[in-house]
Amino acid sequence: xxxxxxxxxxxxxxxxxxxxxxxxxxxxxxxxxxxxxxxxxxxxxxxxxxxxxxxxxxxxxxxxxxxxxxxxxxxxxxxxxxxxxxxxxxxxxxxxxxxxxxxxxxxxxxxxxxxxxxxxxxxxxxxxxxxxxxxxxxxxxxxxxxxxxxxxxxxxxxxxxxxxxxxxxxxxxxxxxxxxxxxxxxxxxxxxxxxxxxxxxxxxxxxxxxxxxxxxxxxxxxxxxxxxxxxxxxxxxxxxxxxxxxxxxxxxxxxxxxxxxxxxxxxxxxxxxxxxxxxxxxxxxxxxxxxxxxxxxxxxxxxxxxxxxxxxxxxxxxxxxxxxxxxxxxxxxxxxxxxxxxxxxxxxxxxxxxxxxxxxxxxxx
Amino acid sequence: xxxxxxxxxxxxxxxxxxxxxxxxxxxxxxxxxxxxxxxxxxxxxxxxxxxxxxxxxxxxxxxxxxxxxxxxxxxxxxxxxxxxxxxxxxxxxxxxxxxxxxxxxxxxxxxxxxxxxxxxxxxxxxxxxxxxxxxxxxxxxxxxxxxxxxxxxxxxxxxxxxxxxxxxxxxxxxxxxxxxxxxxxxxxxxxxxxxxxxxxxxxxxxxxxxxxxxxxxxxxxxxxxxxxxxxxxxxxxxxxxxxxxxxxxxxxxxxxxxxxxxxxxxxxxxxxxxxxxxxxxxxxxxxxxxxxxxxxxxxxxxxxxxxxxxxxxxxxxxxxxxxxxxxxxxxxxxxx
Numbered sequence: 001x002x003x004x005x006x007x008x009x010x011x012x013x014x015x016x017x018x019x020x021x022x023x024x025x026x027x028x029x030x031x032x033x034x035x036x037x038x039x040x041x042x043x044x045x046x047x048x049x050x051x052x053x054x055x056x057x058x059x060x061x062x063x064x065x066x067x068x069x070x071x072x073x074x075x076x077x078x079x080x081x082x083x084x085x086x087x088x089x090x091x092x093x094x095x096x097x098x099x100x101x102x103x104x105x106x107x108x109x110x111x112x113x114x115x116x117x118x119x120x121x122x123x124x125x126x127x128x129x130x131x132x133x134x135x136x137x138x139x140x141x142x143x144x145x146x147x148x149x150x151x152x153x154x155x156x157x158x159x160x161x162x163x164x165x166x167x168x169x170x171x172x173x174x175x176x177x178x179x180x181x182x183x184x185x186x187x188x189x190x191x192x193x194x195x196x197x198x199x200x201x202x203x204x205x206x207x208x209x210x211x212x213x214x215x216x217x218x219x220x221x222x223x224x225x226x227x228x229x230x231x232x233x234x235x236x237x238x239x240x241x242x243x244x245x246x247x248x249x250x251x252x253x254x255x256x257x258x259x260x261x262x263x264x265x266x267x268x269x270x271x272x273x274x275x276x277x278x279x280x281x282x283x284x285x286x287x288x289x290x291x292x293x294x295x296x297x298x299x300x301x302x303x304x305x306x307x308x309x310x311x312x313x314x315x316x317x318x319x320x321x322x323x324x325x326x327x328x329x330x331x332x333x334x335x336x337x338x339x340x341x342x343x344x345x346x347x348x349x350x351x352x353x354x355x356x357x358x359x360x361x362x363x364x365x
Numbered sequence: 366x367x368x369x370x371x372x373x374x375x376x377x378x379x380x381x382x383x384x385x386x387x388x389x390x391x392x393x394x395x396x397x398x399x400x401x402x403x404x405x406x407x408x409x410x411x412x413x414x415x416x417x418x419x420x421x422x423x424x425x426x427x428x429x430x431x432x433x434x435x436x437x438x439x440x441x442x443x444x445x446x447x448x449x450x451x452x453x454x455x456x457x458x459x460x461x462x463x464x465x466x467x468x469x470x471x472x473x474x475x476x477x478x479x480x481x482x483x484x485x486x487x488x489x490x491x492x493x494x495x496x497x498x499x500x501x502x503x504x505x506x507x508x509x510x511x512x513x514x515x516x517x518x519x520x521x522x523x524x525x526x527x528x529x530x531x532x533x534x535x536x537x538x539x540x541x542x543x544x545x546x547x548x549x550x551x552x553x554x555x556x557x558x559x560x561x562x563x564x565x566x567x568x569x570x571x572x573x574x575x576x577x578x579x580x581x582x583x584x585x586x587x588x589x590x591x592x593x594x595x596x597x598x599x600x601x602x603x604x605x606x607x608x609x610x611x612x613x614x615x616x617x618x619x620x621x622x623x624x625x626x627x628x629x630x631x632x633x634x635x636x637x638x639x640x641x642x643x644x645x646x647x648x649x650x651x652x653x654x655x656x657x658x659x660x661x662x663x664x665x666x667x668x669x670x671x672x673x674x675x676x677x678x679x680x681x682x683x684x685x686x687x688x689x690x691x692x693x694x695x696x697x698x699x700x701x
Contacts, residue, residue: 013683051685121551227683
């Protein structure tokens with residue numbers, strides 16, 4: 001823990017804050033505040049946990065991006081998972097997924113009605129359960145960005161190696177770069193820079209952001225999840241803006257390399273291929289997800305049980321897409337605070353406890 | 366020889382029941398009021414004193430974890446509830462619900478820890494009950510304890526007395542119990558792992574007795590942790606709370622597990638800690654009294670009461686501020 005404490009040092013934080021303040025005051029002449037999107041859900045959580053918004057100058061605005069995999073998983077996915085559990089299939093899930101509402105219910109509610117829902121802290125829990133229950137079918141809810149995809153696929157590789165026949169995946173893997181590209185493709189976009197994810201970048205590598213930085217000329221800084229990492233990342237963004245540059249800068253070099261984790265990339269490419277994916281509140285983004293290749297369809301729960309997660313089943317009134325692009329504020333959405341609340345969220349910005357809408361509901365309403 | 370286990374017959378009220386009670390309960394708790402196993406305990410009414418009565422049930426899994434067992438918790442939980450009401454804990458009831466097939470050796474270890482902690486806390490087990498349910502109908506052992514304590518007149522505790530400027534004290538690191546149980550349940554093994562803080566707080570209450578008039582509020586932060594307790598205090602009150610993150614004691618083991626699972630230690634249970642709100646003038650004196658006890662060695666002042674109505678705010682390590690929220694439901698680790 002001493003190692004981590006170094007990245008939370010209050011005195012060092014004060015020094016970086018002073019630099020951020022002076023850089024931001026040099027950018028005061030801009031017509032509107034500087035909108036920085038933190039892409040990753042863990043950044044969003046850390047920013048909230050350390051009160052980082054509160055220490056930023058008035059003209060620097062943080063917008064929470066679509067990088068919480070649980071939050072962007074479509075309602076129809078939850079519905080299908082519940083339907084499988086109701087058929088007597090054992091469903092293994094990461095913890096935070098079980099509270100996410102589908103169109104009528106949650107996995108937690110399903111569990112209370114005797115559905116067999118198991119919470120796993122590691123994907124390998126699915127292998128343990130499949131081996132311990134050879135007479136039962138086990139489905140692992142395979143959601144996540146590149147960071148989570150890698151260990152899940154390592155688990156699949158193990159399961160196939162052991163010849164497990166009663167285990168399959170419901171895939172809803174998402175990719176970060178296509179999501180950023182889709183956000184920037186909007187001509188009215190109001191995002192000036194990206195604070196890029198830490199652990200996703202460890203898998204895909206810093207160079208993965210180069211193509212779209214070159215195309216859209218938006219500064220990107222890869223930052224770790226500790227408070228000093230985040231403040232230092234914001235400093236890096238403001239430095240680029242001050243110099244009028246748009247580049248990929250890696251401030252998390254203790255973990256992230258230019259090429260990323262090649263072993264993970266190879267394993268993912270062996271089992272998975274890009275697919276169109278539905279993002280809760282945003283819609284279907286082309287080639288923004290990963291699905292199992294046809295030759296591994298025996299491990300694809302949707303094919304195995306003849307179920308389909310419907311694309312494009314989201315509430316059309318939900319303005320999360322606009323909120324994510326910095327074009328609208330949460331209270332400007334017709335659903336905010338009425339149909340859509342933290343207890344009954346509609347879009348991803350409300351599903352995440354620290355999502356933009358949820359935070360707005362809690363702190364500012 | 367195969368291991369002896371609890372059978373349904375041990376709860377049937379016949380000879381097997383009697384043997385179990387005789388050999389496991391009476392041998393440990395059979396002095397005093399339990400002698401002769403009357404249907405109820407007859408207790409002497411303390412003259413002119415009010416009584417405090419409380420009850421709690423314990424269903425922890427695993428039954429044994431680093432730092433204690435369900436037996437320790439069953440005594441500490443009820444003793445601590447009495448203590449933070451300003452009472453001297455005196456008597457306990459002990460009700461056991463046992464699952465068919467429970468190894469007798471496990472039951473013995475649990476009862477040993479009940480006996481040891483009850484002695485340590487100066488409370489007597491004066492009545493009890495034992496039931497056995499069929500395999501699968503409970504999870505090893507469930508325990509209910511009820512407790513009676515004698516109220517100390519000096520304490521006048523209520524959230525309504527809390528006012529801006531008061532200090533918030535905590536008697537030691539927070540969240541250790543919840544993290545120890547979660548780590549044990551999930552088989553998370555780390556070097557210098559986390560150990561439950563299960564323990565009594567009644568001596569901390571005794572130590573603050575000389576300053577009782579200045580003590581406004583006491584609570585042991587169990588389920589929901591520090592966050593729940595402090596939010597409860599200021600709910601519907603004119604006051605709020607400002608915590609200083611740098612001052613809150615956390616053990617390195619609990620921090621390690623919490624970091625791995627992505628949980629907020631402010632929302633995690635302790636089972637041997639106390640939170641006190643005390644007038645600023647008395648806070649140093651209470652702290653030094655606490656620090657002279659082993660269970661208060663790491664006591665700290667972690668915040669102040671403010672006039673920000675109903676809000677619990679944390680000043681973080683970066684100097685920013687955030688709202689300290691009440692946990693929503695079960696404690697779930699995050700994947701991202």
